[in-house]
Amino acid sequence: MKGIVFTEFLDLVEDKFGIEMVDKIIEQSELDSGGVYTAIGTYKFSEMLQLLENLSNNTGVSTDDLLLVYAEHFFSVLEDSYPGLLATYKDPIEMLSSIEDHIHVEVKKIYPDAELPTFLVEEKSENSLVLLYKSSRAMHHFGLGLMNKTFEHFNSSAEIVLEKIKNDGTEVRFIINKN
Ligand code: HEM
Incomplete structure (x- = not known):
């Protein structure tokens, strides 16, 4: 890490x-x-x-709540450190559906030894997104905090439901509906 x-x-x-x-x-x-x-x-x-x-x-x-609050803080670090990367996006759904194929790809270029999760896009529409999170680190609440802040960044908000596929949290489905 x-x-x-x-x-x-x-x-x-x-x-x-x-x-x-x-x-x-x-x-x-x-x-x-x-x-x-x-x-x-x-x-x-x-x-x-x-x-x-x-x-x-x-x-x-709880560690989940700590990770959620920490992620909300970490988002502002990302905003300050990688303004160019965020400026590529005009919409939160577009941004979140691009973590796997763009954002974290760029992160890997900056930090080749970064340990990143995978976010598979299962369903996508203009106002909704279903993402499958997989990571041995089970930091789904870190993801949730970053997602909340992504919507806030675009002056928007969403309802985000987490569905644990594996009990240990290493596989979690995020069901995201923009308000
Ligand atoms: C981890 C960068 C956006 C989800 C990380 C790490 C970095 C990073 C540096 C730590 C890797 C390590 O310690 O080895 C970025 C940058 C972003 C961005 C620069 C945007 C400019 C997002 C967004 C999400 C996300 C929008 C939303 C879900 C995660 C998660 C982890 C993580 C869940 C924890 C690692 C894991 O679960 O295995 N990211 N990230 N990231 N990122 Fe991103």
Whole structure:
């Protein structure tokens, strides 16, 4: 997992829960990195999982809710870092249906070692989209947060229903209907 995901995560934890919480979750986790991350480095996904689980245990907020809030913050990082990529799109459905064939393809060019999910387009119309998410990382709520913000970015909103295909969350169907 790319370092930027860790640095932005720990910044948000500091913002919301204070620097003591950052120190606490780093101490409670067994991290090869020692909790020191650079934006361009690459670290084990298991480190993110431990940080999330420890934050969840200390705050009582579920890891899904933490990932959702984190993704909403991460979207603004993407807006600032990749304005050109977002400017390619004029419509949220177009953008979300292009994650697999365009957006994450570009991400792979920038970070060849990025670990990305697959988003298969199952159905698409002007105002609706059905996407099948697959990833060993089961970060579907991170996807959900990014999708919410994608609609907001285009001054729009949608109802998004998650249907778990696999119980462990490694395969999830997103049923998206624009309001
Ligand atoms: C992960 C970039 C848009 C869904 C990531 C990662 C990067 C990235 C750098 C981390 C990879 C790693 O740590 O190895 C971008 C950029 C975008 C974009 C630059 C747009 C400009 C989106 C959108 C979605 C999305 C709109 C909506 C669903 C995800 C998910 C992950 C991810 C779910 C977590 C990894 C996983 O589930 O396996 N993306 N992304 N991304 N992205 Fe994107």
